[in-house]
Amino acid sequence: xxxxxxxxxxxxxxxxxxxxxxxxxxxxxxxxxxxxxxxxxxxxxxxxxxxxxxxxxxxxxxxxxxxxxxxxxxxxxxxxxxxxxxxxxxxxxxxxxxxxxxxxxxxxxxxxxxxxxxxxxxxxxxxxxxxxxxxxxxxxxxxxxxxxxxxxxxxxxxxxxxxxxxxxxxxxxxxxxxxxxxxxxxxxxxxxxxxxxxxxxxxxxxxxxxxxxxxxxxxxxxxxxxxxxxxxxxxxxxxxxxxxxxxxxxxxxxxxxxxxxxxxxxxxxxxxxxxxxxxxxxxxxx
Ligand code: SF4
Numbered sequence: 001x002x003x004x005x006x007x008x009x010x011x012x013x014x015x016x017x018x019x020x021x022x023x024x025x026x027x028x029x030x031x032x033x034x035x036x037x038x039x040x041x042x043x044x045x046x047x048x049x050x051x052x053x054x055x056x057x058x059x060x061x062x063x064x065x066x067x068x069x070x071x072x073x074x075x076x077x078x079x080x081x082x083x084x085x086x087x088x089x090x091x092x093x094x095x096x097x098x099x100x101x102x103x104x105x106x107x108x109x110x111x112x113x114x115x116x117x118x119x120x121x122x123x124x125x126x127x128x129x130x131x132x133x134x135x136x137x138x139x140x141x142x143x144x145x146x147x148x149x150x151x152x153x154x155x156x157x158x159x160x161x162x163x164x165x166x167x168x169x170x171x172x173x174x175x176x177x178x179x180x181x182x183x184x185x186x187x188x189x190x191x192x193x194x195x196x197x198x199x200x201x202x203x204x205x206x207x208x209x210x211x212x213x214x215x216x217x218x219x220x221x222x223x224x225x226x227x228x229x230x231x232x233x234x235x236x237x238x239x240x241x242x243x244x245x246x247x248x249x250x251x252x253x254x255x256x257x258x259x260x261x262x263x264x265x266x267x268x269x270x271x272x273x274x275x276x277x278x279x280x281x282x283x284x285x286x
Contacts, residue, residue, distance in 0.1 A: 041065020097128025
């Protein structure tokens with residue numbers, strides 16, 4: 001057990017949830033969340049703002065990132081619930097390669113199950129370099145069905161990473177992780193989301209170099225643009241105020257950053273898109 005977080009266990013009633021909202025619009029039929037609460041504890045994380053609507057317990061949003069609860073029967077449930085037509089997004093509620101996964105080793109069991117009974121699409125959303133531990137299993141699954149990895153790269157600045165997501169891997173390690181996945185033949189997207197203070201041109205150029213796919217992204221969610229549903233945690237806003245980064249929460253400034261990244265992508269014959277359109281690239285069979 002780590003000093004920073006606790007690992008708890010529970011038995012779930014089901015493991016695949018029918019999608020709604022953003023992920024459904026992108027074309028995913030189901031989501032798979034192997035745990036509740038995420039030990040990356042990002043200061044901007046949208047998930048705790050969903051409260052009970054995200055299937056969380058009050059303790060989860062009060063102490064976000066301080067513990068996580070693994071669903072110990074997840075692989076057995078998955079074997080029962082999997083169907084060939086499913087397009088599965090893993091996960092809108094937790095990073096499957098969060099720090100606690102190193103000890104829990106839940107993903108190898110789930111990947112073995114997916115290899116046995118592959119769905120139409122399986123997409124992994126992560127910012128965890130730990131994904132490379134399971135590279136061989138992911139490669140085997142990719143030989144049987146469409147597999148996509150969306151790897152988060154919110155900033156190219158290490159001072160910013162340390163402020164907003166101190167428990168996540170450094171930028172250079174993330175680029176190398178994307179490159180290793182790509183070289184192994186796994187379709188891997190660099191996902192510039194949420195866009196944190198950064199040099200957007202350098203961020204986009206590094207992402208383009210690391211992956212051969214289009215670029216996915218999204219500005220920080222703000223109420224002026226997204227009136228309902230999940231939004232940015234207050235912790236990140238307080239950091240932004242203290243360090244003079246509030247422009248990154250302003251829709252007009254965010255739009256300029258998006259246009260800058262679009263220009264860099266276009267000059268490299270790639271596309272940069274945000275929202276469901278971007279995530280739909282992961283949901284399409286290849
Ligand atoms: S990795 Fe994702 S789910 Fe986990 S705390 Fe960070 S933003 Fe939230």
